[in-house]
Amino acid sequence: MRVSLKWLREYVDITVPPQELAERLTLAGLAVEGVERPGEGIEKVYTGRILSIEPHPNADKLSICRVTLGSGEDFQIVTGAANVRAGHVVPVALEGARLAGGLVIRKARLRGVESRGMLCSGQELGLDTSVMPPDQAHGIMLLDPDLPLGMDIKEAIGLDDVILDLDLTPNRGDCMSMLGVAREVAVLLGQKLNLPETPVAGAGPGIEGLVRIDIEDPDLCGRYVARLFRNVKIGPSPSWMRERLRAAGIRPISNIVDITNYVMLEMGQPLHAFDYDTLKDGHIIVRRARRGEVLVSLDGNERKLAEDMLVIADPGGPVAVAGVMGGLATEVTENTATVLLESAHFNPVSIRRTSRALGLRSESSSRFEKGVDITGCRRAADRAARLLLDMAAGEAAPGAVDNYPGHASPRTVILRPERVEHVLGVAVPRGEVTGILAGLEFQVADSGGDLLVTVPGHRVDVSLEEDLIEEVARIYGYNRIPYTLPYGASTRGVRTSRQSLEVEVKDCLVALGLHEVVTYSFTSPSFTDRTLLPQDSPLRSLIRLQNPLSEEQSVMRTMILPGLLEVLSRNASRRVTDLAIFELGRVFLPSRTGPLPVEKPVLAAAAMGMSPAGWNRPGQPYDFYYLKGVLETLFDRVSLAEYTLERETQNSLFHPGKAARVTAGDWEIGVVGEIHPDILENYDLPHSAVAMEIDFRVLADLAGRPRKYRPLPRFPGVERDLALVVRKDVPARDIIGVIRKFGGRHLREVRLFDVYRGKQVKEGCQSMAFSLSFRADDRTLTDQEVSEQLAAVARALAGEFGAELRS
Amino acid sequence: MEQKLLRIQARALEEMAGAKSLEELNEIRVRYLGKKGELTGVLRGMGALSPEERPRIGQIANQVRDKIEEKLNDSTARLKDRIKREKLAAESLDITLPGTVFNLGRLHPLTVVTRRIEDIFLGLGFSIAEGPEVELDYYNFEALNLPKDHPARDMQDTFFITQEVLLRTHTSPVQVRTMERTAPALPVKIIAPGKVYRRDDDATHSPMFHQVEGLAVDRRITMADLRGVLQVFAEQMFGPETRTRFRPSYFPFTEPSAEVDISCVMCGGRGCRTCSHTGWLEILGCGMVHPRVLEMSGYNSGEVTGFAFGMGVERITMLKYGIDDLRLLFENDMRFLQQF
Structure with a gap:
């Protein structure tokens, strides 16, 4: 809503500067988004009359004008515009003048002819060109011929104004009008509200018998007031009205249409003008549309009407979509003589439904859908009639047809003064409460106890005690309410164990060098093919958005990994090829038991390249063992001890020889491995990458076994190394298993510290070196004991795997 | 004899003064004081002296030996000291070479900020509640006093999955779910962080973003409490000098409703580009829980009151780090993520 202060002053005295008014309105809930000064920067531009025009001797497209500002002196000005004639009054910028864009006018010679200034277009004066005829927006602006000459242009066309741009909340439909805003201003500044004149002197026969209104669907139309205007002389509206409409962002059209828009802006009541002679029998029927009915609307489009849409019809069929848009056949044209005003x-x-269904939002519909004052229909019709008479644009038939099935007594709400304090936490004095409400035109009956408050018709948003409390609070001032802290039973603010685990897991991964990422929960359905998911995979059951922004964001993810692969790929395309990332988020799987999908929290990680190298330490490759190490460290950190890794060959995302499934008993925890070369190609990754995905619910269920202290050893341990040559296909886990089994009860720890495959080791074999620690709790072990145990281990390894001891 | 002793002393002292290494000093010790040393040799010849002379010369000999020993120890200490200093001087490092690279990851800035918000409210006695991201229309709208065809539904352009199932447009449904679960027990004090979705994608809107919701319901919760809690939050989040300002606004689920501005974090309220020269930055919406919402969730609105607030984590993150493009938060460019 654009509010011209010049116009607003007609209804209320503004006793503070515009900037302060903007601040006061904002702090009362009418947010002022901007304060515009349309004439700002324009200087020394005056009204002038063109005395004569001659063609330029040296240029086809230029003309030479003689212009007077009424001072007796004539000025010669060269113009390129084609729309000016002798006698026109136009904006004249003389030498030294300043225009809207900051342009300074100087004396010039154009093709040998002196020009002492320029004639201005609407655009050069900073006007909103969308609400002007194009020839005046970009050609020369033609002014009202009755304007005095030599007048400052800002005054002449209303640029000496300040416009407040209000960003209204949807509940304040009442402030989509000058009077609504003026009412707020009056309360805030303690001023009186001046209402516009509405009394009408009718002429000619009364409206009765000429107009008939039938409301067939009173549930959708609570009131219909009609007035009849006769002997209408269609023409432009006066310049003051056009200026106000333009300031509000509405294009002036003709006096009748301008009146309807003007009253809508002034009072908030949308009006519609029909050409009475095009209506059959002067008979208006307000009803729902019938199946198959169509209407050609004002903009020339044919609209298909649905049966739940309310239309204005005559006996021949629909003539307007009620409250949304008029019809072309009954619109007011330059030939219109009689007008029916709705x-x-x-x-x-x-x-709201109709305007959405038709894709049509108008100034009218946006007011109706927020609710207009049903008690104000007649007043608005009368105001329009009064303006018509004041403008001498026609005559008003006496009286109005007022069909009012929705008539109801005004709402009353009880306001308990102690409740105000209970909700706000501050005691607003009773007198201030009643004063504020009265200023907003609520009627307050105060008999000493509770207040009985009658809600005015324009406040359709107020129906509860709390609504009244808000009215009191916003005028009293939110910022006068003190700061306190809740009183009452104290509460524990703690994270649940699951929430703490999330914190712990993320911190652990960060400490291990991974960066957290956040990717969208929706994705392209193509991820199922890009990851080569089997056709029967449950991860192909996608939850689809009805109205996605694009195909790329049209389904909810069932895995996080594809998103991480995209992150790797995007970074690679920006030449960042070394990175390790993780995300903890939800995936969405269809549910068989309820309307909502299952939201499963998943922890995923992916990496490619190397960890950063220093000059004294090489980088570490992000390979299978890196991510396996991350997983092991993480599980250790969250006290998850019992789990196993099995070879995973079936997961389409992973290299069949370089992936493992992580399980704990019957629980599937997740998968870790190197990405399958086909997938690398599908995601355009430059070299190999590794990834894991872990079911966070399972992790949470299994994690957190309490840790118990074990006493420190009192006797020293003995460390022995054991180097073996063994076939490559023997899994390390099996070898360690045998070592543990035969290492005896004093074997505490087995650590693999070297694996070597190369020329020094025979074909098909590898060398593995273990460090074994032995320790007893009650004595120091002897060398001999340990050596015997080691020999037993070596024998077992030789027997089991044909391993040879290496010296 | 006496002369001989004094000559030995003088020579030994002279040699010591010229010694350049510990080895040389050791040789001097052996040469004079060793078993076959000169002084030892002289002392062996003492037997030839008269009994009267013997004590006197013995005394002199002892003095000479002590003198030489003292000097030897002295020189050795000084030489050791010098050698140590020379060694240290030769050992110096280029301390400007970079330190060993430790590879630390980073939390996403949104997580850093969310945790900070959580910690502030945990400290105020709020616990953390969660709810589904794919929500029923009922919880996202209807139970929040936003019936179908309510004009305020336009404020939040919604992704639908079916007519009744949608991506939540705010974290407010967690309020309703929490109250439904808790009613009629009191008090309720929760925050609910999480992802939310709106059908908007441009430089200042992301179709997925994050909010933190807050809710307190009890017998005597007032708007003054809301102001107090949010003032504490603002000070802890943005610094102790931060001021808050409440502006009346409209949300269907609160009445009265407010939007909260903080004094601009860039200019302190004097006015700058970040705050569009107003001195204020809008950071959240809030209000007193609408009586209809309380009733629908199982509380008697005559007996209890509550406040609720909701803030955008992206907005606060961008303010805190001076990030000027929202999209950076979801591009996951390493060069961006490494900065936090």
Whole structure:
């Protein structure tokens, strides 16, 4: 809503500077987004009359004008515009003048002819060109011929104004009008509100018998007021009205249409003008559309009407979509002689549905859908009639047809003064409460106890005690409410164990060198093919958005890994090829038991390249063992001890020889491995990458076994190394198993510290070196004991795997 | 004899003064004081002296030996000291070479900020509640006093999955779920961080973003409490000098409703580009829980009151780190993520 302060002053005295008014309105809930000064920067531009025009001797497209500012002196000005004639009054910028864009006018010679300034277009004066005829927006702006000459242009066309741009909340439909805003201003500044004149002197026969209104669907139309204007002389509206409409962002069209828009802006009541002679029998029927009905609307488009849409019809069929847009066949044209003016009230929900269904939002529909004042329909119709008479644009038939099935007594709400304090936490004095409400035109009956408050018609948003409390609070001032802290039983603010685990897991991964990422929960359905998921994979059951922004964001993810692969790929394309990342988020799987999908928390990680190298330490390759180490460290950190890794050959994402499934008993924890070369190609990754995905719920269920202290050893341990040559296909886990089994009860730890495959080792074999620690709790072990145990281990390894001891 | 002793002393002292290494000093010790040393040799000849002379010369000999020993120890200490200093001087490192590279990852800035918000409210006695991201229309709208066809539904452009199932447009449904679960027990004090979704994608809107919701319900919760809690939050989040300002606003699920501005974190309220020269930055919406919402969730609105607030984590993150493009938060460019 654009509010011209010049216009607003007609209804209320503004006793503070514009900037302060903006601040006060904002702090009362009418957010002022901007304060515009349309004439700012324009200087020394005046009204002038063109005395004569001659063609330029040396240029086809230029003309030479003689212009007077009424001072007796004539000025010669060369112009390129084609729309000016002798006698026109136009904006004249003389030498030294300043225009809207900061342009300074100087004396010039154009093709040998002196020009002492320029004639201005609407655009050069900073006007909103979308609400002007194009020839005046970009050609020369033609002014009202009755304007005095030599007048400052800002005054002449209303640029000496300040416009407040209000960003209204949807509950304040009442402030989509000058009077609504003026009412707020009056309360905030303690000023009186001046209402516009509405009394009308009718002429000619009364409206009765000429107009008939039938409301067939009173649930959607609570009131319909009609007035009849006769002997209408269609023409432009006066310049003051056009200026105000333009300031509000509405394009002036003709006096009748301008009146309807003006009253809508002034009072918030949308009006519609029909050419009476095009209506059959002067008979208006307000009803739902019938199946198959169509209407050509004002903009020339044919609209298919649905049966739940309210239309204005005559006996021949629909003539307007109620409250949304008029029809072309009954519109007011330059030939119109008689006008039927509609001032009605329509059901907000119905208007909203209809305007959505038709894709049509108008100034009218946006007011109706927020709710207009049903008690104000007649007043608005009368105001329009009064303006018509004041402008001498026609005559008003006496009286109005007022069909008012939705008539109801005004709402009353009880306000308990102690409740105000209970909700706000501050005691607003009773007198201030009643004063604020009265200023906003609520009627307050105060008999000493509770207040009985009657809600004015324009406040359709107020129906509860809390609504009144908000009214009191916003005018009293939110910022006068003190700061306190809740009183009452104390509460424990702690994270649940699951929430703490999330913190712990993320911190652990960060400490291990991984960066956290956040990717979108929705993705392209193509990820199922890009990851080569089997056709029967449950991860192909996607939850699809009805109205996605694009195909790329049209389904909810069932895995996080594809998103991480995209991150790797995007970084690689930006030449960042060494990175390790993780994300903890939800995946969405269809549910068989309820309307909502299962939201499963998943921890995923991916890496490629190397960890950063220093000059004294090489980088570490992000390979299978890196990520396996991350997983092991993480599980250790969260006290998850009992789990096993099995070879995973079936997962389409992973290299069949370089992946492992992580399980604990019957629990599937997740998978870790190197990405399959086909997938690398599908994601355009430059070299190999590794990844893991872990079911976070399972992790949470298994994690957190309490840790118990074990006493420190009192006797020293003995460390022995054991180097073996063994076939490559023997899994390390099996070898360690045998070592543990035959290492005896004093074997505490087995650590693999070297694996070597190369020329020094015979074909098909590898050398593995273990460090074994032996320790007894009650004595120091002897060398001999340990050596015997070691020999037993070596014998067992030789027997089991044909391993040879290496010296 | 006496002369001989004094000559030995003088010579030994002279040699010591010229010694350049510990080895040389050791040789001097052996030469004079060793078993076959000169002084030892002289002392062996003492037997030839008269009994009267013997004590006197013995005394002189002892003095000479002590003198030489003292000097030897002295020189050795000084030489050792010098050698140590020379060694240290020769050992110096280029301390400007970079230190060993430790590879630390980083939390996403949104996580850093969310945790900070959580910690502030945990400290105020709020616990953390969670709810589904794919939500029923009922919880996202209806139970929040936003019936179908309510114009305020336009404020939040919604992704739908079916007519009744949608991606939550705010974290407010967690309020309703929490109250439903808790009612009629009191008090309720929760925050609910999480992802939310709106059908918007441009430089200042992301179709997925994060909010933190807050809710307190009890017998005597007032708007003054809301102001107090949010003032504490603002000070802890943005610094102790931060001021808050409440502006009336409209949300269907609160009445009265407010938007909260903080004094601009860039200019302290004097006005700058970040705050569009107003001195204020909007950071959250809040209000007193609408009585209808309380009733629908199982509380008697005549007996209890509550406040609720919701803030955008992206907005706060961008303010805190001076990030000027929202999209950076979801691009996951390493060069961005490494900065936090």
